[in-house]
Each structure stands twice: as C-alpha cells, then as structure tokens.
Amino acid sequence: MLPAMIANLKRPPRTVTEWLADAVRAGAIVTTVVALFILPFTDFAVLSMALPAVMLARMIGLRSGVDLLTCATVFVAAGSNVIDLYRAWTGWDLVVHALCTGVLAAVAMVLLDDGGVIAPTGRRRTPIVVATIAGLALSAVWEMVEWFGYRFITDAIFVTYDDTIGDMIAGGAGALAAGVLASRFALTRRDRSAL
Known part of the structure; x- marks a missing residue:
C-alpha cells in the first residue's frame, strides 16, 4: 500500500x-x-x-x-x-458538514479497501454501509475535537447540543450520498493497479 x-x-x-x-x-x-x-x-x-x-x-x-x-x-x-462564514451564513455549516464528511468518507472507504480492512464483495450495498458508518464515525470525532477546543482552548468555538446533532446528521447524510455514488462509480483511477 x-x-x-x-x-x-x-x-x-x-x-x-x-x-x-x-x-x-x-x-x-x-x-x-x-x-x-x-x-x-x-x-x-x-x-x-x-x-x-x-x-x-x-x-x-x-x-x-x-x-x-x-x-x-x-x-x-x-x-x-x-x-467566520459559519456564523455569517445561516445553514452553511450544515452544507459543509454534508459535503466534507461525504468526501472524507470516500477517502476512508478507499483506505479501508486498500488496507484490506474491508473486502470487496461485489455487492452494491457494501459501499453505502461502509461510507455511512465511516462518515458517522468521522462526524463524531470532529464533534469531539470541537468540544475539546471549546473546553480547553477557546470559548469562541460554537458548541451546543443542537449544533452537534445537526452537524452529525448532515455528515451522515453526506456520507450516505458518497456511499451511493461509490456503489455506482469507481472512486479511484483505473491505472492504480499498475503502480
């Protein structure tokens, strides 16, 4: 690898x-x-x-x-x-959480596949499930980082229960969408195996 x-x-x-x-x-x-x-x-x-x-x-x-x-x-x-766009534009936070978690879930899926953690099964549901789980896990880790930053570094970081849950829902939705796309289209270049 x-x-x-x-x-x-x-x-x-x-x-x-x-x-x-x-x-x-x-x-x-x-x-x-x-x-x-x-x-x-x-x-x-x-x-x-x-x-x-x-x-x-x-x-x-x-x-x-x-x-x-x-x-x-x-x-x-x-x-x-x-x-400071997250405070300036209402809803931007949720859009970015969905998109960013989606692309990061795709990266995680490729890494898990390349590392032999997940085996390709040929089933279309596998990328959907793996991407969604990876995205929710990444969302949870990010929210913990935000909480840590708020608690120990600066109170300028916006952390509330509703914001945390909303961010995780948006991230999960973005990861699910990435999984659906990955179940239909290849994420990696075709010539990777030649490397």
Whole structure:
C-alpha cells in the first residue's frame, strides 16, 4: 500500500482536472504555511487539519474529479472557519458538514479497501454501509475535537447540543450520498493497479 501511495504522489498530473487538483493542494499548503506567520495559532491549526486530507486524496489515487472535489471541499471547510462564514451564513455549516464528511468518507472507504480492512464483495450495498458508518464515525470525532477546543482552548468555538446533532446528521447524510455514488462509480483511477 505505501509504495503505491508514494508512486501516486510522484506521478505527474496528466489532465486539466489533475492540474487543478494539484493547484488547490499547493494553495492549501502555501496558505497554511503563511497562516502560521500571520494568523492566530487556532486559525493555523484549523487550516493545517485540512492538509492530511488534501495529500491523501492524491496518494490513494482518487480519480481526478474526486481528488479535486476532495481538496476543494476540505480546504473550503477549513477556510470557512478562519473567515467566520459559519456564523455569517445561516445553514452553511450544515452544507459543509454534508459535503466534507461525504468526501472524507470516500477517502476512508478507499483506505479501508486498500488496507484490506474491508473486502470487496461485489455487492452494491457494501459501499453505502461502509461510507455511512465511516462518515458517522468521522462526524463524531470532529464533534469531539470541537468540544475539546471549546473546553480547553477557546470559548469562541460554537458548541451546543443542537449544533452537534445537526452537524452529525448532515455528515451522515453526506456520507450516505458518497456511499451511493461509490456503489455506482469507481472512486479511484483505473491505472492504480499498475503502480
């Protein structure tokens, strides 16, 4: 699994969509490094949490469109926190939770499959169930991170019971949608096996 991930990381972009995904990835890295020097540490920390996802999207060989969607969604989610869009736009929080959890559930599904944790069964229900479970688990972890940040770092983080449950429902719905799409379309490039 690791040699294939390294090969995917080294592989030059071949299509316009792959170039765009790499541009978003590079923008996320540069923005996060700059944020370390000019933004409060909490904003830098939020932006830096997006970096593993934008790098993993390339390393696991996601199809270029899925890669681009993952990078853009995760970085918009982090950036929305930094520029305070979640408080400014009603409902934006739920939209982002649904989209972000959906793409992260897709990444988790590929990682679980590549790691041999789940076996391909050829059944269409498997991606739906696995993605939904992964998305709900990721939502729960994120809500715990938010609570920890609120409790121990800054009370500027918005945490209420209704917000937590609403975020988890939106995340679960996004993961379910990702599972339905993954049950019908391949998430990874066709040439992954050649690596």
